[in-house]
Amino acid sequence: MAGLPLAAAARAAEPPLVLVVGDSMSAEYGIPRGTGWVALLQQKLAADKVAATVVNASVSGDTTAGGRARLPALLRAHQPAVVVIELGGNDALRGLSLEMTAANLTAMAGAARQAGAKVLLAGMQVPPNYGADYGRRFEALFGTVARDENAALVPFLLKGVADVPDAAELFQTDRIHPTAAAQPIILDNVWPALRVLLP
Template sequence: MNQPQMRRREWIVHFSACVVSLAAAGGLPRPVAAQGRTEAAAATAKAPRRIVVLGDSLSAEYGLARGSGWVALLDERLKSQKLGAEVINASISGDTTSGGRSRLPALLQQHRPTHLIIELGGNDALRGLPLKMTRENLAAMVRAGKEAGAKVMLVGMQIPPNMGASYGRDFEAGFRTVAQEEKVPLVPFLLAGVADRADAAAWFQADRIHPLAKAHPVMLDNVWKVLRPLL
């Protein structure tokens, strides 16, 4: 065996011995990149849940005493069940999907939510805005939330028949379409169990649009059924 071959053989024997020694001591060190990914994943897992609710007057406690709306009740339920989540109510009365879409980037940057609940669209319908625009805005918000790392869910809405039966059907279907195309969970109708009751008039404020405080626990239950598995 010539000298280069001997040196190569000696190096292989030496390297093998080092591997055995390291394995006995607890294994080879992880690559720096892998360590970084693992540490980042651990940090994400330990990060507290932060839920941003992007909605309109139905989520902004319009006409209600502070703390009696479904978003405030959600915060109470999370605390009572020790789920360790912070709720940020970013809802504004009268907001449309266009308004929510324009506000969302700053909210995502400021709060960095782990979960995003989008409850918008009702005011689009009340104003007779183009349904295609509403769907595009909803889809854009869903995608922005997902790109920011949040688990996103949509909250669907229905409208009274005075807007026209066809418009009402297409409006309701728009939420399902966006949820299916973007693969996010959907609350079919926020006011289920409220607006479809035989005595529905007794559950709304004088404007017949905004629910009374007694309706908000029902609304929370509608949201909770979809949100709880995401937590």
């Protein structure tokens, strides 16, 4: 038992770790390695002399159910100070129930907090062809979960990318995944909310 306080002290002395659990929006889908917003985040931390490391545990195509299943092992392995949850877009693309998406995000935020991490939830929106009511409800669920779970919130991860007049130029040919040029904008959306969670 004597080793436990020493281990905890050693962990406390290490730079805080930011764990990003996301889908293709964070997994550098279709763009060169090292150009995604998560890689740019690590570069920004170094440039700003913020002592923190980043682990990108994002998987293209992942849903909130997949993230919920993967999270416990990730929390044990990395013991993060901050968990960024960037999931939900694929739930909408597959027409999964909004209640299930909200329940999964709630469970993930709760598990991360229970493990001693602060939580940042990245909100997403769906294209208008999904219907106005569905779109409103999907967008709103991120704010509701963040409020209920005392998590920080990025209201819309793709602000300045998907909602600008020349949006097509910032997306790959599939019109779903942002280009490398869009990644600094995404980081600019995440950074203000993330920075306040770091020591």
